[in-house]
Amino acid sequence: xxxxxxxxxxxxxxxxxxxxxxxxxxxxxxxxxxxxxxxxxxxxxxxxxxxxxxxxxxxxxxxxxxxxxxxxxxxxxxxxxxxxxxxxxxxxxxxxxxxxxxxxxxxxxxxxxxxxxxxxxxxxxxxxxxxxxxxxxx
Numbered sequence: 745x746x747x748x749x750x751x752x753x754x755x756x757x758x759x760x761x762x763x764x765x766x767x768x769x770x771x772x773x774x775x776x777x778x779x780x781x782x783x784x785x786x787x788x789x790x791x792x793x794x795x796x797x798x799x800x801x802x803x804x805x806x807x808x809x810x811x812x813x814x815x816x817x818x819x820x821x822x823x824x825x826x827x828x829x830x831x832x833x834x835x836x837x838x839x840x841x842x843x844x845x846x847x848x849x850x851x852x853x854x855x856x857x858x859x860x861x862x863x864x865x866x867x868x869x870x871x872x873x874x875x876x877x878x879x880x881x882x
Contacts, residue, residue, distance in 0.1 A: 751838055752831040754870040755852045755860030761786050762796055764819035771818050772801045781848045784858055785822045792851055792858050794822035828853045829862065839867050 760778055762771045762785045775783060775798065782797035800821050827847065829838055831854040841847065842864050852860040 749835040749870055749874075750831065751829050751833045751835065751850075751852045751862050752854070752859070754835055754838075754866045755831075755862040756866060757860045759784060759851075759858075759861040761858070762818050762822075763788075764793060764817060764822070766818045768796075768804055768816050768818050768821050771796055772804060775801060781863070784826070784851045784861065785818055786858065790857065792826065792828070792853070794819070794824045795826040795851065796822045797848075826851055830854065831859055835867060835870055838862060839871065842867060 760774060760780060760783050762774070762783050764785055764787065771783070775781070775796070782795055782800075784792055785794040785796055787793050796818055800823060804821055828851045829841070831852050838850070841850070849861050849863040851858055852862050
């Protein structure tokens with residue numbers, strides 16, 4: 745049963761997105777305020793061009809603290825060429841990817857367009873729900 749579950753079934757739809765020309769400190773505020781660990785960066789026509797992560801933001805904060813530098817555009821700080829998964833990717837494959845990497849979230853694509861984002865927590869929720877029937881047998 746778990747093998748038939750896909751990214752599309754576990755992902756968060758309508759993720760918060762950022763734009764490359766946004767002020768990076770505004771983007772950091774959005775991530776902190778919304779309690780998310782990263783957000784996809786889309787160009788003006790909706791193509792995925794990067795991702796801004798907590799790790800990227802920590803570098804910004806350190807630069808601001810050590811060098812009294814702050815600001816700039818998201819495009820100067822985002823990770824480019826983000827790793828993605830297709831909407832039909834099996835959840836078990838995504839779980840393995842998370843288990844063997846430092847990724848905390850992955851953009852979900854369908855026909856070349858961003859349709860959602862899947863996090864470690866989304867995968868754990870689906871896996872935990874799959875274990876529910878076993879608990880009733882105990």
